[in-house]
Amino acid sequence: MNEDERTLLIATITEGTKAPLDQIERLGNRRTYILLSAAMFAAIEQSFAPETTPDQIRGYIEELYERFPKARGELKAEVVEAIIRGGLGEEELLKPLTYEDTLAAAHLVTFDLMTRANLDDAAKEEFIREVYDLANED
Amino acid sequence: MALGEVVAQLVAVRGAIQTAMGLLADAGSEATEALGKAETALQGAAHELAEEGLSLWRRGETEGGFTLQKLAAADDALADYLEVLSPGSGTKSTAIAKPTGEELLKRRRSSSRTRNSVRSFIEKADQVDDAVKNITPSRKILEISHPDLPTPPPYVITETGTRGPVMRAPDTPKADYAQGAMSVVILTTVAVVTSVKAKDIATRVHDRWRNQ
Numbered sequence: 001m002n003e004d005e006r007t008l009l010i011a012t013i014t015e016g017t018k019a020p021l022d023q024i025e026r027l028g029n030r031r032t033y034i035l036l037s038a039a040m041f042a043a044i045e046q047s048f049a050p051e052t053t054p055d056q057i058r059g060y061i062e063e064l065y066e067r068f069p070k071a072r073g074e075l076k077a078e079v080v081e082a083i084i085r086g087g088l089g090e091e092e093l094l095k096p097l098t099y100e101d102t103l104a105a106a107h108l109v110t111f112d113l114m115t116r117a118n119l120d121d122a123a124k125e126e127f128i129r130e131v132y133d134l135a136n137e138d
Numbered sequence: 139m140a141l142g143e144v145v146a147q148l149v150a151v152r153g154a155i156q157t158a159m160g161l162l163a164d165a166g167s168e169a170t171e172a173l174g175k176a177e178t179a180l181q182g183a184a185h186e187l188a189e190e191g192l193s194l195w196r197r198g199e200t201e202g203g204f205t206l207q208k209l210a211a212a213d214d215a216l217a218d219y220l221e222v223l224s225p226g227s228g229t230k231s232t233a234i235a236k237p238t239g240e241e242l243l244k245r246r247r248s249s250s251r252t253r254n255s256v257r258s259f260i261e262k263a264d265q266v267d268d269a270v271k272n273i274t275p276s277r278k279i280l281e282i283s284h285p286d287l288p289t290p291p292p293y294v295i296t297e298t299g300t301r302g303p304v305m306r307a308p309d310t311p312k313a314d315y316a317q318g319a320m321s322v323v324i325l326t327t328v329a330v331v332t333s334v335k336a337k338d339i340a341t342r343v344h345d346r347w348r349n350q
Binding site: 011017018019020021024025028029030032033034037038041042044045068070071074086087088089091094095097098099100102103104106107108111130133134135137 | 248249251252253254255256257258259260262263265266268271272273275276277278279280281282283284286287
């Protein structure tokens with residue numbers, strides 16, 4: 001894992017850090033998307049029980065919009081619902097989604113879930129290592 | 139095999155054992171592979187600690203499969219043997235301490251469900267053209283999660299896909315219609331005067347020619 005990848009992931013799970021724009025520019029949109037997607041699904045697995053209902057997921061999305069009102073314009077509720085349900089096992093919901101649909105969620109859902117989790121440094125390192133492994137699986 | 143090589147191989151082997159301990163679900167294949175390497179590394183070693191480590195390891199494989207306790211016992215014996223070969227190389231530091239059961243649970247790998255989801259998104263990454271360095275979509279989201287993001291300078295995407303500052307032409311003065319009208323009047327006057335003068339000159343030349 002290089003320093004840009006680590007900085008990107010730390011900034012994505014930690015409130016009050018510098019926005020990782022330079023890192024994204026150097027890593028490229030493709031690598032950034034892969035890392036953030038891995039982080040998002042790892043965060044979903046840690047945050048939602050497998051038996052979470054669609055209603056509970058919609059409740060979470062409302063909380064997300066309350067925390068980040070501007071997210072309503074960038075993040076479609078139905079896309080976030082499909083991603084979370086897909087991450088919990090309904091994989092067929094993920095197939096129709098495009099890169100453009102999901103980029104905002106990869107940033108913001110990860111940021112929201114992981115900053116709520118308020119991990120200590122060791123847990124962050126553990127999470128980052130897990131994300132890196134997921135992103136590099138064949 | 140040279141002593142240094144043996145030490146290096148055993149240090150690597152211990153790393154493999156500890157990986158196996160961390161990933162207990164997959165420990166069988168990991169530990170069997172590491173055991174094969176250890177058999178090679180310790181070929182001909184007559185020391186009792188080496189024999190003990192290998193013996194514990196083999197027993198782990200044959201008697202009911204590997205468990206954390208069996209792997210830890212084998213690892214301890216090999217660490218002691220490394221200390222004999224090269225003091226300091228077999229240290230049982232906290233950095234390589236055996237994980238507790240709770241730590242092992244924490245270290246569990248993501249579920250196959252999560253791995254499949256990530257894989258499907260990695261396929262979507264093929265839709266991304268990295269030749270175009272456009273990070274504007276990410277920036278818009280980061281403005282939400284990182285509100286102290288500074289306002290960017292204006293940028294344009296060039297044909298080669300690199301970013302460059304916007305080049306603006308110097309400000310051009312606004313049209314002054316009054317001045318324009320005056321210019322038209324002056325030019326018209328000059329044209330009329332010139333035309334009259336030209337006609338006058340032509341008449342005088344013509345008269346002079348007729349009088350000759």
